[in-house]
Amino acid sequence: MADNVAGEHEHKHENEHESTFVESVKEKIAETFHKDDSDSDNQVKKEKKSSSSPVEEVKEKIYRMFGRERPVHKVLGGGKAADIFLWKNKKVSAGVLGFATLIWVFFELVEYHLLTLVCHTLILVLAGLFLWSNAASFINKSAPRFPEVALPEDIVLAVASAFRTEINQALAILRNVASGKDLKKFLAVIAGLWALSILGSCWNFLTLIYTIFVLLHTVPYLYDRYEDKVDAFAEKAEAEIKKQYAVFNVKVLSKIPVGALKHKFA
Incomplete structure (x- = not known):
């Protein structure tokens, strides 16, 4: 057991x-x-x-100007306007720039007025169509059919909505600047308006618009072509500007009583 x-x-x-x-x-x-x-x-x-x-x-x-992360084509909207500004289709870009140059020559060099140009253009178009319609009956041909031209409502509303959005954003920025909460933004807006007023005193409105249009056809194209060189130079320039701004901030901006202004506008 x-x-x-x-x-x-x-x-x-x-x-x-x-x-x-x-x-x-x-x-x-x-x-x-x-x-x-x-x-x-x-x-x-x-x-x-x-x-x-x-x-x-x-x-x-790699440093990019203004902290850009997207290509230049996307920054410009990525559509047909970006293709024109970057000369993707050279014939279209040259045609648009040539037409703008022709308008500027008419109004600035020839000193044509807008109302006069519109009236003369309509006179030529109406006279040509009228003669064409009457000449068709003499040569035993059918009269030309003129298409009905009308502005689509959706396009007009889209343009008006886009203008409304941009104007509201501009008003919101101005309100934010005027509230006294951001001294840097206030000084930047004042400097921009002052520079714009100087440009306005040197050129009239049409010349200024044409100059901006020409710059849009040249600066983005040149930047897209020589992007690396421009960014390297911009990086050095930004470092120098920050250095100078730090000195200006210590000597001038830090001595401005911003707290009192904030309390006043609050």
Whole structure:
């Protein structure tokens, strides 16, 4: 009887020893596979990092004017207007610029007036169409069919809505500037208006609009072509401007009692 009990005890002890041995083997196998997986994952991450990090680091180090992240074409709207300003289609861009130049020559060099030009143009168009309609009956041809010209309501409403949005944004900016909460923005707006007034005294409105139109046809194109060189120069210029502004801030702006103005307008 004692022998049977001892045998059963030894058998249980052997079974427990085998189960612990099997569990330890399973744990070792699981740890090995987990280690292999983690090593492979780490290796894949290292390979991705080594393959992509130089490009990403170069992209991070590249300076763009005004913090620009999108291409110049997207900044200009990405539509037909951007294609014209960047000379994607040289014939269309040259035609638009030539037409604007012709208008400027008429009004500035020839000193044509807008109302006179419109009336003379309508006289020529109406006279030509009238003669064409009457001449058709003499040469036994059918009279020309003139298309009905009308402005679509949706286009007019879209243009009016766009103007309304821009005007409201401008009024909101002016209100924010006049509230006295941001001295930097106030000085920037005053400087911009002062520069615009100087330009207005040098040129009339049409010449100023034409100059801006010509700049839109030249500056974005040249910047898009020599982007890296311009950005490198702009980075140095911005660093110098920040340095000079820091000196101006310490000597002048920091001594202005802005707190009193904020309390007054609050």
